[in-house]
Amino acid sequence: MPPLLKFHPLPQERVWGGRKLAAAFGRALPADRPIGESWEMVDRPEAQSVVAAGPWAGRTLRQVIERHATEVMGPGWPAGKCFPILVKWLDCRERLSLQVHPPASVAAELGGEPKTENWYIAEAEPGAAVLAGLVEGVDVASFRAALTAGTAESLVQRLPTKAGDSLLIRSGVMHAIDAGNLILEIQQNSDTTYRVYDWGRVGLDGKPRQMHVEQSLRCVAVNTAGRPSLVRAEGAGAHVIAECAEFRITRHELPQGAVLLSPAGEPRIISVVEGSLAEGAEELHKGDNALALCAADCRMTATAAAVVLVTDRFTGFGQIHRAT
Numbered sequence: 001m002p003p004l005l006k007f008h009p010l011p012q013e014r015v016w017g018g019r020k021l022a023a024a025f026g027r028a029l030p031a032d033r034p035i036g037e038s039w040e041m042v043d044r045p046e047a048q049s050v051v052a053a054g055p056w057a058g059r060t061l062r063q064v065i066e067r068h069a070t071e072v073m074g075p076g077w078p079a080g081k082c083f084p085i086l087v088k089w090l091d092c093r094e095r096l097s098l099q100v101h102p103p104a105s106v107a108a109e110l111g112g113e114p115k116t117e118n119w120y121i122a123e124a125e126p127g128a129a130v131l132a133g134l135v136e137g138v139d140v141a142s143f144r145a146a147l148t149a150g151t152a153e154s155l156v157q158r159l160p161t162k163a164g165d166s167l168l169i170r171s172g173v174m175h176a177i178d179a180g181n182l183i184l185e186i187q188q189n190s191d192t193t194y195r196v197y198d199w200g201r202v203g204l205d206g207k208p209r210q211m212h213v214e215q216s217l218r219c220v221a222v223n224t225a226g227r228p229s230l231v232r233a234e235g236a237g238a239h240v241i242a243e244c245a246e247f248r249i250t251r252h253e254l255p256q257g258a259v260l261l262s263p264a265g266e267p268r269i270i271s272v273v274e275g276s277l278a279e280g281a282e283e284l285h286k287g288d289n290a291l292a293l294c295a296a297d298c299r300m301t302a303t304a305a306a307v308v309l310v311t312d313r314f315t316g317f318g319q320i321h322r323a324t
Contacts, residue, residue, distance in 0.1 A: 001071055002056060003296035004270070004282055005064065007049035007289075009089075012037035015204050018093030020182055024123065025089075025287030034204075037090055040289040041269065043083035043189065061291075073267055074294040074315055082189055084314050085247060087269060087289050090119075090183040096176050097209070098131065098152060098197040100219045101190065103172040110215050112192030114171045117185055118242040118249055120309060121165040122273050125180030131156040132167060132175045133227030140221050143174075147213065152197050157227050164307075166231045166241040166249070172219045173228060184271055186311050188246050194219060247314040254302040260310075262298040267291060268312045270298065275306025 011021070011029055017036025022029045029035050041061070042049050048060040056064055061083055065072055069079040101115035119130065131153070134143060138155045146152040156174055159167070161181055169175050174196070177183065194212035203209040233239035233251045236258075242249040252260055260277060262268050270277075270290045277284045277300035284290055284300065292298040294315075 001068070001293065001295065002054040003279075003293060003298060005054070005056065005291040005293070006052045006284075007041055007061065007291075008052050010039040010042065010047060010049070011035045012039060013204065015201065015209075016092060016094040016096050018091050020091040020093065020123075021089055021287075024182060025285075027287070034093065035091060036093075037088050039086065039088055041083070041085065041087040041291060044086070044191065046191075071295040072291075072293050074265075077315065084189050085269060085311065086187050086189045086191075087271070088185040088187070089287065090177065090181070090185055092177045092179055092181045092183065095179050095199060097195040097199070098156065098174065098176045099193050099195045100174050100216045101171045101192055102194065102215070102219045103222055106218055106222055107171075107192070110218065112194070112215075113188070113190035115188050115190035115192060116168070116170045116244055116246050117187030118247075119167045119169065119177070120184040120186070120241070120249075120273065121161045121163055121167075121181055122184055123163050123182035124161040124165070127160075128180035129158050129160045129178040130167060130175065130181070131158055131178070132169060133157045133173050134220070136227070140217050143220065144213075144217060147196060159230055161230070164232055164234065166233070166251070167228055168231070168242045168244060169228060170244065172222060174216070174220055184273060184309065186242075186247065186249060186269070186271070186309070241309075247311055250310045250312075252306075252308045252310060254306045254308065256302050256305050258302050260298070260300045260302070260308055262292055262310055264293075264295055264297045266312055266315055267294045268298065268310055270300075271309040271311070273307045273309060275302055275304040277301065277306060277308065278303045
């Protein structure tokens with residue numbers, strides 16, 4: 001049983017994407033296409049991560065869980081249940097649409113899936129920002145009127161970004177990502193997005209992209225999450241940068257030679273945003289994401305000064321199985 005699973009990235013063409021994933025991580029990308037997303041870890045009917053190396057190489061994440069549910073996810077995890085997290089890199093060469101994801105209370109009614117997500121800003125060009133949450137005093141009626149008037153942007157909170165910032169976006173929060181951000185997105189396993197405005201842009205097919213105004217306004221109407229704020233954690237050691245019902249993310253800043261120890265007891269996602277780690281022949285470099293199995297300890301040494309995100313508490317019962 002391997003302690004860590006690394007997967008082949010799945011590049012996704014997006015009208016707002018670019019080529020930064022090649023420059024930042026040395027990856028080969030499909031030629032002459034704007035790559036906006038790389039799906040690093042996914043278990044969905046339309047997309048499956050495939051193990052890149054080791055004794056389980058060539059198997060999909062779904063196949064691994066079906067055959068080894070207890071070792072991977074923990075005792076009691078149903079073999080047919082999907083991996084609950086989707087990990088992505090986002091290269092936002094251009095601004096993304098103004099959009100929202102449905103809260104759990106209305107997702108089924110709208111035919112979608114809830115999606116709470118966290119953005120870790122790995123790189124930010126001068127002037128880069130994100131839009132997140134309606135400004136104080138804005139209600140659904142005034143936001144609808146602003147959409148009609150083309151002034152909706154002014155009603156969404158704008159937050160300038162820099163490398164190292166983190167932002168938790170709960171389902172139901174109106175948001176967009178400005179141009180110039182390279183982001184590691186850790187989210188619920190969902191692919192439901194409702195767009196309200198796309199800045200007059202057309203899609204890859206040359207046609208205006210579909211908008212979902214009524215669904216979006218329904219999501220905003222039931223959202224009680226308020227306006228999110230950026231979190232910044234600096235300095236050596238471990239700092240929790242995001243915590244919600246769906247997952248927890250801890251940022252570890254490691255000098256060269258320091259050890260990242262993540263004990264068995266629940267599955268964990270190890271994401272290297274700077275530097276590199278090694279454990280025997282296993283290496284993780286900048287941009288890599290790996291799954292540490294529930295049944296395996298993860299002990300890796302920083303071979304260069306590193307910033308690592310560890311995501312856990314996404315099984316719903318991980319605390320019960322964590323070693324004491």
